[in-house]
Amino acid sequence: MLQFRVSQLYGALTKIHGMALVAPEGIRLAFQEPDEVNRSNRINFDVKEVLITWNNLDTIEIDRGIVGDKIKLRVKSTDSLQALSEFADAEMILETRRQDRDALDEFEREVADYRAGRRSEDVDDMLDDIRDFLS
Helix, strand or coil, X not given: CEEEEEEEECCEEEEEEEEXXXXXXXXXXXXXXXXXXXXXXXXXXXXXEEEEECCCEEEEEEEECCCEEEEEEEECCCCCCCCCCXXXXXXXXXXXXXXXXXXXXXXXXXXXXXXXXXXXXXCHHHHHHHXXXXX
């Protein structure tokens, strides 16, 4: 599991935090997205989960920086990703902290293994952990 945040949506600055999990069927993103702002200026957060299947994942690029790292995901079709408003142009950038570089390395290895067909496992318990973490 890899913690991430998205700070640019449609050119606006915002922060959405989430977890990325590599699974046999693809990459699962679980994240908190602001749902609505009520009159007392509280933001209600809605926990959402999206699966980017291996067939739909076009490219994945990882840029390592001095302060933090970025994962650029490009998909072939946004039809199955309606819950994610961030995929307006079939590309999304996930930002990770430098302190999470070990988790990023593991994430990169797992993605390479699954895309090459060298790995498969059941991840339902991990998904439950992600939902518990985000709620």
